[in-house]
Amino acid sequence: MSTSFHLNGAAVAAPIEPEASLLAALRGPLGLSGTRFGCGAEQCGACLVLVDDLPQFACTLPVSAVDGRRVTTVEGLGTAEAPHPVQRALLELQAGQCGFCLSGIQIRAVALLREVPRPSEDQVRAALDPHLCRCGSHNRIIRAILRAAEEMAL
């Protein structure tokens, strides 16, 4: 009873029932807690991950659905030593308060910038609509994503 896939570049086997959610596999046996539980109903975006480069809600996705595929979580985007441009911009602009929503938002931003390398502000807002932030860091987050887009375009 395990599902094999590539997690942040490494081959893993998640010892969990195939019908369990990817979020349960990540936060449970795989021990990566950066992907957040917020609602369990695809309504807040806190659990967003990339599956083969496409954004997916890990809270409702059965782990069996990622069998043999590539999964990227916030931990796979960058580190303090080698941050992703989105992460660097978030920190430069102090674009967060409690920070709980930021894992999913970073994943969304990375997916957006892959599709639309130089988005307009309105495109960033629209792309982030599936994500909730309660602290009111929205405008800083938008500015950070636009800054990251600029940096990545250089």
Add this chain to the structure above:
Amino acid sequence: MNLAFLGPQPADGRPKLPGSLQVNRRLDQWLRMLPEGVVVLTPGKVELGQGILTALAQIAAEELDVALPRIRVQAAATPTSPDEAVTSGSLSVQESGMAIRHACAEARGIFLSVIAQRSGVSRDDITVRDGDFLAPDGRLLGSYWSLAGAALLAVEASPDATPKRADQRRITGTSTARLDLPEKVFGQPRFIQDLRLPGMLHARIVRPSARGATLLSVREGPLPGGAVIHRDGGFLAVLAAQEHHAEAAALRIAARAEWDARDTLPEQVEDWLAAAPGETTTVLERAAETPDPANRISARFYRPFVTHGSIGTCCAVALWEGEVARIWTHSQGIYNLRADLVKAMRLPAEAFHIQHVEGAGCYGHNGADDVALEAALLARANPGTPVRVLWTRAEELGWGPVSPAMLVDVAAEADAGGRLLRWSQHVTSNGHSGRPGRGQLPTLLAASMLAEPFAVPNAINPPLAGGGGAQRNAVPGYAIPALQVRMTHLAEMPLRTSALRGLGALANVWAIESVMDEFAAASGADPLAYRLGQLEDARARDVLARAAEMANWSGRVRREGFGMGLAVARYKGTGAWCAAVAEIEAAERVLCRRLWLAADVGEVINPDGTLNQIEGGAIQATSLCLLEAVQHDARRVTSDGWESYPILRFSEVPRIEASLVARPEAPPLGAGECSMGPVIGAIANAISDALDIRLRHWPFTPENIAKAP
């Protein structure tokens, strides 16, 4: 709400000390030096995402003359941290920050004296550079680190320490980056939800089918993953080694539980508020003879129950080891939580060691304390095994404390020139504080569900001197000869109520600033000029003029479907000043497109962090007034998901410009809540400007706008 809530300290003959130092007087309660060159700072206030730990570190580094990276801020824990009550009310810089400023200034002085004495170099000739004490010739005479073991701080603070003057400060007043944010951005374990202990069990609570329902039976049946049931009266939970098994088991048990449910919730909240029994008190009364008025305005403002809506759900971990329960919690007040655990579990205070761990933003008293009791109860039943409880989204929105529904009745008079003559304001509400640790009975959710249950205590409204609750900001900040402010505190509490960011200020400022706009219109005055003419407080006039200038208020051009409005208030009448100008677009529904904010928070410790708080409060206020209302039927809260309790999404968020009026010499006042009331008032006035209606019902949805006179 915090130390101020306690009122004046007993006159015990000891000198008055700043902030929380008054009640936690030993210096080593606040800081200690480590030989490896680190200052450990131990405040009792906690990080909620507001950046307080960073601000406190800046204050400490400033006074000690050490580089900021040397400060290591330790999260609060009982019984060692100073008891700073609750992290709330925009008071942390005043209470914790001013204590730390004084304690660190005194610590620096103590080390300086000892090093001067030992070296024979005069105190006045020694300079402190990043913790090193240097002679005039640059010789190293000693350091905080070389004397770290000398117990120099094992003394009570004295009133004599002299912190730096405003013009000497180099670290405070600058926009230092948040210390906690990198780990949160990189997804490293830092939140309480991320805490994992060896052998830990995961638990879920199975909630009653209705408020106040009693549990009749739970049908037997198989559960996944070896999950086991815990039952104590109507407190029903399930534990499993793996989290998803606990989750699945809770759903199965919910389907097998039979409850004796009855109707307890009012059919129509506004009518219930008007009719429910309560105690009416006078908040403030000022009698004056006034001439006959030219204009009278009388209006009732209704605000529904609203709630916190943390993005992360409440969580706690507990471990029962022998006589001691170790509890990890995101409570805003660990000593207050301990006081209620003592009552609910009938154990001494020494039985609880409580460690704060950061959670998602809470914006007031959400279920953080409730879930800690639930974890403690389950840990007591499973000694030696750590137990983690996590709430579901439905519990978070449906069972956490809610912020009270309110009526604000205003009756006011003005003369022909618009000058205010009389103002009466009557606020009707449940209590705005059901926080633990303040009464005879525990306020924690599960306490009323146990086999030996506790009655649910009615939430309170702290006195105005402590910031107030329902009556917060019920006293207008304008020059008014005859004034009467009253409050009816309702005796029955169908939904458990408690503190949400801003408390009663949101509804009161909305009501006051709406009536001010109506008087301005009645006398043909511009809303800005009208207010400026009746504000005696120069700092209120300054923020209002600044916000209006930022928004180009005097040059505004009317656009079809758009409206602009403004509002101003001094938070609590004693805190920060803030003014807001809003631009709204009234399409199928109302959207707030832009906000201009000007605030005066006195001395600013971290300008960027302060602006982040002011802007965050503004966006939350926009969401609250445009969208939010707790929905319920006769038995339960039905708005228990993000579809039924919508909050503002990215495409609906206004663009914001915010600025701070510089007052480096003035006492700091806290920034987390000051923008909320003015933003709601400004949005309401902007809607009136666009649609020529007067809003009396919150939220400002198409349905409520249609009701407006």
